[in-house]
Amino acid sequence: MQYFDTLLVVAKTSPWxxxxxxxxxxxxxxxxxxxxxxxxxxxxxxxxxxGLPAMFTGFGVPELLATASLGHVLGAGLILGLSNAGVI
Structure with a gap:
């Protein structure tokens, strides 16, 4: 019966x-x-x-994909954490 209880635990997420x-x-x-x-x-x-601003000097496709991927992972974690805490 404990197995079914763990299936009911769902993270609280906020709508967009x-x-x-x-x-x-x-x-x-x-x-x-x-x-x-x-x-x-x-x-x-x-x-x-x-053409890009000076912040992207030397940035190519791999650098942009890498930093945007990390940003989305960080953002997803922040959004889940903040929505679970009731901040957003």
């Missing part, structure tokens, strides 16, 4: 709102800022096809 979007954007910007200083060999892969 502007607060959720702000948390995800902030997490992605934080991740890009970390990647700007932490990535040692920038520009090894293909470059981005558009």
């Amino acid at each position: 709102s502007i607060n959720t979007a702000i948390v995800m954007i902030a997490a992605n910007l934080f991740s890009v800022a970390i990647g700007y200083y932490a990535i040692q060999q920038k520009g090894q892969g293909p470059s981005l096809p558009v």
